[in-house]
Amino acid sequence: MKNKLVEETINHFDTAGFQADLINWFYQEQRQLPWREDKDPYKVWVSEIMLQQTKVDTVIPYFQRFMKKFPTLDDLAEADEQEVLKAWEGLGYYSRARNLQNAVKEVAASYDSKVPENANQLGALKGVGPYTKGAILSIAYDQPEPAVDGNVMRVLSRVLSIDEDIAKPKTRKTFESAVKAIISHEDPSAFNQGLMELGAIVCTPTTPSCMLCPVQSHCRAFAEGIQQDLPVKTKAKKQKQVGYLAFLVKDGNGNYLIEQRPETGLLASLWQFPMAPLAETDEEHAAQWFSQVYGVDIKIGGQVDRIKHVFSHLIWDVEVIEATVRGGVLVRDASRFVTVEELDQYPFPVSHQKMLKHVE
DNA sequence: AACACGGGGGA
DNA sequence: TCCCCAGTGTT
Known part of the structure; x- marks a missing residue:
């Protein structure tokens, strides 16, 4: 354990009791989820x-469709990228x-389609960061590795009364040290999943259910009555707003x-x-802007909707x-006219899915 | 360390 | 409204 503060913190902690209470609770109360039916890496x-x-509730239907479409690692490795994005x-x-698909191709090519059990090999794959690496190693391969996500930081910040700012990148390392110090070596899978399940x-x-908590007797924040004040997290700055014109061109x-x-x-x-940034043009010059960028002359119908879409x-x-084509030749790369039936073959972001209702 | 990167849901 | 979420890659 490298972290001195964590060492102090863990010193008088009833690790064995905490492990037992957490793991027993997890086996008793865990939700039945599609990805818990087996431990296929x-x-x-x-x-x-x-x-x-x-x-979790958002992921369930996606996971089920995804597994039906790409049942094995090789199925995903061989799939068309547009199909993966559509899923x-x-x-x-x-x-x-x-x-994920990039990494799966790598596993197929270099590791005989078997997900690496080696931490360095696994962590070198695209999209596999410290959290995912630890999750796969502990859940699929029963290795006592930390898998620290937002849930784990929240739970342990309270149980161990740690007030480091969880918005800061280096704080994750503190919690990784903490998990290394208290993780069950008999059942690291249930321990890590138990932490996350408890957090969920x-x-x-807000308003944690301390009266129902299986590790309440181990929780220092509860003992001090400060569970509402943890974890400490500085808030992100607010989003920038950007205006666009979107064209439904028929x-x-x-x-x-x-x-x-x-x-x-x-x-x-x-x-x-097609979208025009309002930084580049406005409603009056929209047709002109469009002609210049796409080579297509259009007649603007009128505004049919206004969509506010919030990203992080x-x-x-x-x-x-709405607009209709008067003439010209489409010159823009990666653009095309498609039938209404063909539209649902393409992956659209939610912001543009909202516009589909104006398409007949 | 800071920022880019979606979308949905809860209080 | 604001905040939260089973984070990672890039700079």
Whole structure:
């Protein structure tokens, strides 16, 4: 254990009692979830990626569809990227899907399609950071490795009364040291999952259910009555707002113009209706802007919607307008006219799915 | 260390 | 509104 403060903290802690109470509770009260039916490392992996920054209830249907479509690691490795993104559509953080497939290809090519049990090999895979590495090693392979996520930091900040700012990157290392010091070597899988399950069900961010908590007798924050004040977390700065015009452009055959976003950055490789940043143009010059960028002359119909879409770091304020093609030739790369029926073959971000209701 | 990167749900 | 969430990659 490298962390001196953690050493002090753990010194008088009833580790064996805590382990027993946590693990027994987990086996008694754990939710039956699709990815808990077995310990297939591939399924554990996919579920852990999906669960990053995403609630269990949201993930369940995605996980089930994903496993039906890509039952094995090799199925995913051989799949078309657009199909993978389509399966991820609406889940957000789309680089997770792209990194996962990249990593799975690597496992197929270099490790005979078997998820590495070696920590360094596993951690070198795209999208497998410290958390996911520890989760796979402990849950699928029963190795006593820490898997520190937001739940674990919240639970242990209270149980051990640690007031480091969990918004700071280096704080995660403190909690990794803590977990290394108290993790069960007999059942690291149930220990780690128990911490996370406790954080999800009992030791919640606001108004934790301390009266129902299986480790209440071990909890220093509860003893001091400060469970509401932990964890300490500085707040993020608020999002920047950006305005856009979105074009629902229909040609003479009733086909709509869509385009693919760049393969890096926000919503990478997803599809959308054409958009003009209001920093570059306005409603009056929209047709002119459009002609210049797409080569297509359009007649603007009118505004049919206004969509406010909130991301973690910015806000889109989108005016949706209808238009019809008058002439010209489409010159924009990665853009095309498609039939209404074809639209649902393409992965769209939720912001643009909201515009689909104006398409006939 | 700071920032980019989605989306949904709860208080 | 604001905050939260089974985080990782890039700079």
